[in-house]
Amino acid sequence: MSLFSTMLKGENNLRRLALCSAFVMAVFLSGCQVRPLYGTSTTGDFGAQSSPVAAELAAIDIDDISARFANADSARVLYNELTFRLERGAGSEEKKYRLEILVDLNNAAVAIEQFADVPSAFTITMNSTFVMSDIETDETLTTGKTFRSASYDFSSQRFANQRALRDAQERVAKAVADDIATRLAGYFASRS
Numbered sequence: 020m021s022l023f024s025t026m027l028k029g030e031n032n033l034r035r036l037a038l039c040s041a042f043v044m045a046v047f048l049s050g051c052q053v054r055p056l057y058g059t060s061t062t063g064d065f066g067a068q069s070s071p072v073a074a075e076l077a078a079i080d081i082d083d084i085s086a087r088f089a090n091a092d093s094a095r096v097l098y099n100e101l102t103f104r105l106e107r108g109a110g111s112e113e114k115k116y117r118l119e120i121l122v123d124l125n126n127a128a129v130a131i132e133q134f135a136d137v138p139s140a141f142t143i144t145m146n147s148t149f150v151m152s153d154i155e156t157d158e159t160l161t162t163g164k165t166f167r168s169a170s171y172d173f174s175s176q177r178f179a180n181q182r183a184l185r186d187a188q189e190r191v192a193k194a195v196a197d198d199i200a201t202r203l204a205g206y207f208a209s210r211s
Contacts, residue, residue, distance in 0.1 A: 075207040076105045076200070079151065080114035089124035093145065093188045097122060100196035105203070114154060120199070121148045124188070129170065143184070144168045145191040149199055151206075161206045167194035 081101055084094040097120070123146040130140035146166045152159045169190040171183040 072204050072207045073107065075116075076204060077107065078113065078115040079105050079118050079203065080116065080154065081105070082117060082119045084120050084122055086122075089122045089145065090188065092185060093124055093192050094122060096189050096192035097145075097147075097196055100193050101199060104196055104200035116160065117152050117154050118203075119150045119152075122146070122195075124191075126184075128173075140170055140172050141184070141187075142168050142170045143187045143191055145188075145195050147195045147199065151203060161203070163199070163202050165195055165198040165202070167191045167198070169194075 081098060084098050086094040101118075101120075125144045125146070127142050127144070128140070129142045144166060145168075146164070148162070148164050150159055150162045167190075169187040171187040173180055173183070
């Protein structure tokens with residue numbers, strides 16, 4: 020028997036192993052189902068079926084976010100972004116859940132100009148803790164913590180610095196709102 024025929028025989032065994040493993044994976048994955056988290060899904064029947072997660076998210080009442088440890092602009096952006104992400108512009112007649120959020124905003128210099136000893140770049144970090152509870156029973160359903168950071172440059176222009184700071188605050192507030200909304204959607208999806 021030549022070396023070439025031995026290699027072909029081994030390659031045949033590899034092909035058989037690959038086909039068997041593909042068949043086994045197909046059997047295991049056939050039980051998986053993919054369904055939309057927020058949107059509608061089409062079923063075998065006529066029309067579309069709306070997602071129960073979207074309805075549950077719209078039933079969340081967001082408490083006012085205190086600007087005690089953050090500025091009012093960041094708290095407002097976080098509140099507005101969460102409202103949009105949870106209600107998706109439709110709203111809900113009846114609120115079943117309460118979402119309480121505590122926000123902390125930190126600003127730190129991360130770069131110093133070499134000969135002037137003044138900051139040239141800052142990083143702003145928003146830490147957020149949230150608690151979702153049932154309105155009727157006041158039972159805590161889920162809690163979580165999240166944080167996001169954004170950096171911005173500091174220059175000799177006062178108004179440019181104010182605008183850069185405000186943009187960084189908006190970016191971290193939007194990122195925190197995305198994370199909270201995703202975690203809440205995951206909570207409802209795991210229950211359905």
